[in-house]
Amino acid sequence: MKKHILLYGLLGGVLIAVLNLIEYRFLVIEHSAEIYGALIGLLFALLGIWLGLKLTRRTDTIIVREVEVPVPASLPFARNDETLRSLGITPRELEILEQIAAGLSNREIGEKLFVSENTVKTHSSRLFDKLGAKRRTQAVQLAKELRLIP
Amino acid sequence: MKKHILLYGLLGGVLIAVLNLIEYRFLVIEHSAEIYGALIGLLFALLGIWLGLKLTRRTDTIIVREVEVPVPASLPFARNDETLRSLGITPRELEILEQIAAGLSNREIGEKLFVSENTVKTHSSRLFDKLGAKRRTQAVQLAKELRLIP
DNA sequence: TGTGAAATCACTCTAAAGGATGACGCGAAA
């Protein structure tokens, strides 16, 4: 990470030096000064932008970490249909619940299930009501406790 | 992110213009040109370094490869401290994460931890950044996958 | 002694979520 900054500083320094040299020549042969100034600005701006792009782009370090996951000795998850029915949660609502738990926004859920965002809102509102939740995070938490979702 | 680049371009443009104006004066009164060049370089270099610092934050994409390891499962939950450290998640941020997972709102978390809602927001913002999450539900989901929370 | 990480808080905006209500089509059951 810090290498980038150091690298930039170095390049900047070198550029300054080089440009200073060039400047001498330009001045000696009495060249157009404004063009020169613009060029300097452009060069440094380009350098900065290039750097910015370098850092912004998906040049991210990809860390592959192997996590030891205990093989599902605990059952692969059995949905609690009793509770599901007793709460009167419909299949569609359950579907929305699962998507919410997956961390999707209402819009994303709508796109995924081919319905409007409004519909998703309606479903989730009714869902929260049935679950007694005030927020989607709470709904997820409750649903997990009730074993409605894994 | 892209805002930074745009901002940089804009500032660069403005600087070029300003510098060109200054250049005129400098040339008119026949001033030392190398000082001027160094100044330009310095300004742009500073801009670039500032940009670099802004962008140098962790953007690592963490890929978790799950390896099935037969373990007598149902262990009381062991926090993945490796990941925790590699992501640079602070103890306080983890605390907020747990509360978010519990389904609390920012306000409720603030009251529970005796800090302002604004503070909770700051923590959660940084947390989402480190986790690469866009929403709190997604943060919870990712954190569970990464075994940062039960 | 100053440098940096961490925690705290504020303020402004935009985006997303959520509540309330009404409406419509469709298929199953009364």
Added chain:
DNA sequence: TTTCGCGTCATCCTTTAGAGTGATTTCACA
């Protein structure tokens, strides 16, 4: 055939989340 549950969609409105920025304090470490 009418009723009712379900899924669909909308509109208005309020609340909550989240992004971005800047500032202060504390504490450890060099």
